[in-house]
Amino acid sequence: MSVKVRIEPSGHEFDTAPGETLLEAAVREGFHLPYSCRNGACGTCKGRVLSGTVSHQSYEAKALSEAEKAAGLALFCRALPEGDGPVVIEAREIGVAKDIVIKTLPCRVARMEKLAPDVMRLFLKLPQNERLQYLAGQYIDILLKDGRRRGFSIANSPAADEFLELHIRHVPGGLFSGHVFNVMQERALLRFEGPLGTFFLRGDSEKPVILMAAGTGFAPIKAIVEQSLTEGGKRPLHLYWGARTRADLYLHDLALGWAAAHAHIRYTPVLSRPGSGEAWEGRTGYVQEAVVADWPDLSGFEVYGSGPPRMIEAAKEALAARGLPGPAFYYDAFEYARDVVPSP
Ligand SMILES: Cc1cc2nc3c(=O)[nH]c(=O)nc-3n(C[C@H](O)[C@H](O)[C@H](O)COP(=O)(O)OP(=O)(O)OC[C@H]3O[C@@H](n4cnc5c(N)ncnc54)[C@H](O)[C@@H]3O)c2cc1C
Ligand code: FES
Structure with missing residues (x-):
C-alpha cells in the first residue's frame, strides 16, 4: 500500500x-x-x-x-x-544540485595500485560518453553478482572525472576486498550504483574546517580537498589523518604537498602504533584525541570525519565536549555491509 x-x-x-x-x-x-x-x-x-x-x-x-x-x-x-x-x-533537507542523479553503471578496472600492504587503489573507467555527476565526499555501492553490495567512497574530485578512484582496505575474510586483493585483475568489469550519501563539504558557511580521517577514511577527504583546490577555495582546512603505522599513511606525501603549497591547508598526521622500528617524530595516539588536544574550543568550527565507526563514535563525544554543535559534525562511518541478498 x-x-x-x-x-x-x-x-x-x-x-x-x-x-x-x-x-x-x-x-x-x-x-x-x-x-x-x-x-x-x-x-x-x-x-x-x-x-x-x-x-x-x-x-x-x-x-x-x-x-x-x-x-x-x-x-x-x-x-x-x-x-x-x-x-x-x-528532517533537515539538504540542498543538492539537480544534476546529481543516482545511476547503475558498468565500469572497467583500468588500473590497480597497491598503496599499502592492505590498501588497493582502483581506477574505474566508465563506458564511453558516460559521466557520473557527484559531490566530492560521496560514495558508490559496488554491486556484486549475488545481489550483495559494498560501499566505497570516491577518492577523486568530480572535476577529474575520467576515472573514479577508490581506496579499498583488505578486510580479513572480506568478500569483496578479498576478491580485489586475491583474484581481480586490471580490465575486470564491475557494476555500481551511485553517487550515494550526503557527506560533502557544505558551501553555505565560512567557518574553518577540520577534516578528520582514519585509515581509508582518507578517500572522501582527498576528494573534498581536491575539489576545494579546483574551485580556488580559501576556507581554512586542517586535515588530521590517523593511521596505525607510517606505512598506513598511504598518501602522506600528497597531503604534505597540499600543506606546503597552500597557506590555508594544514596537515597533521597521527599514528596510533608507530612501532619501535620506525623513525616517527610526529603526533601519536588516536586522531580524534589529537583534534581535541589542539582545539579546546570548537564552537566556531565545522568538522568532517570519515573512517571506522568506533572512531566516529569516540569523536562525537570528544568533539561535543569541546563545544562543537552536533549539526556541525558531518561524518561517514565506514559501517560494514549487512548482507541482504535479494530473492531471485
Ligand atoms: C558510506 C561508506 C563508505 C565507505 N567507504 C569505504 C572506503 O572508501 N574504503 C574502504 O576500505 N571501506 C569503505 N567502507 C567500508 C566497506 O564498505 C566495508 O568495510 C565492507 O564491508 C567491506 O566489504 P568486504 O566484502 O571486503 O568485507 P565483508 O564481506 O563485508 O566483511 C567480512 C567480515 O569482516 C567484518 N568487517 C567488514 N569490514 C570491516 C572493517 N572495515 N573492519 C573490521 N571488520 C570488518 C564484517 O563484520 C564481516 O563479518 C565504507 C562504508 C560505508 C558505509
Ligand atoms: S543511514 Fe540510516 S542509520 Fe545510517
Whole structure:
C-alpha cells in the first residue's frame, strides 16, 4: 500500500511504494535527507516522526536508543509506514544540485595500485560518453553478482572525472576486498550504483574546517580537498589523518604537498602504533584525541570525519565536549555491509 509522507518544515510530499523505507521513497522522489550507511548502523538519517506511525526493520541500538525511539525519533533508512494514514516527519533537507542523479553503471578496472600492504587503489573507467555527476565526499555501492553490495567512497574530485578512484582496505575474510586483493585483475568489469550519501563539504558557511580521517577514511577527504583546490577555495582546512603505522599513511606525501603549497591547508598526521622500528617524530595516539588536544574550543568550527565507526563514535563525544554543535559534525562511518541478498 502506498502512503503519503510530508517533510517538515519544507512541506515537501511524496508517496512510498509498498515495502519501501521512508528514505528510499524520499531519495527516489529527489528529496535529499541526510544519510550514509542505509543499514541502520550510523544514525545519520535519524529524525522525528511528528504524526502517523512507522515500524522499523532491524537496526543497531547504537544508532537509535530505546529512549530516542520512545521520544518519537526514527531511522528513516529502516522506517516503514505502518497502516495507511499519512506520516509527517521532521528532517533537515539538504540542498543538492539537480544534476546529481543516482545511476547503475558498468565500469572497467583500468588500473590497480597497491598503496599499502592492505590498501588497493582502483581506477574505474566508465563506458564511453558516460559521466557520473557527484559531490566530492560521496560514495558508490559496488554491486556484486549475488545481489550483495559494498560501499566505497570516491577518492577523486568530480572535476577529474575520467576515472573514479577508490581506496579499498583488505578486510580479513572480506568478500569483496578479498576478491580485489586475491583474484581481480586490471580490465575486470564491475557494476555500481551511485553517487550515494550526503557527506560533502557544505558551501553555505565560512567557518574553518577540520577534516578528520582514519585509515581509508582518507578517500572522501582527498576528494573534498581536491575539489576545494579546483574551485580556488580559501576556507581554512586542517586535515588530521590517523593511521596505525607510517606505512598506513598511504598518501602522506600528497597531503604534505597540499600543506606546503597552500597557506590555508594544514596537515597533521597521527599514528596510533608507530612501532619501535620506525623513525616517527610526529603526533601519536588516536586522531580524534589529537583534534581535541589542539582545539579546546570548537564552537566556531565545522568538522568532517570519515573512517571506522568506533572512531566516529569516540569523536562525537570528544568533539561535543569541546563545544562543537552536533549539526556541525558531518561524518561517514565506514559501517560494514549487512548482507541482504535479494530473492531471485
Ligand atoms: C558510506 C561508506 C563508505 C565507505 N567507504 C569505504 C572506503 O572508501 N574504503 C574502504 O576500505 N571501506 C569503505 N567502507 C567500508 C566497506 O564498505 C566495508 O568495510 C565492507 O564491508 C567491506 O566489504 P568486504 O566484502 O571486503 O568485507 P565483508 O564481506 O563485508 O566483511 C567480512 C567480515 O569482516 C567484518 N568487517 C567488514 N569490514 C570491516 C572493517 N572495515 N573492519 C573490521 N571488520 C570488518 C564484517 O563484520 C564481516 O563479518 C565504507 C562504508 C560505508 C558505509
Ligand atoms: S542509520 Fe540510516 S543511514 Fe545510517
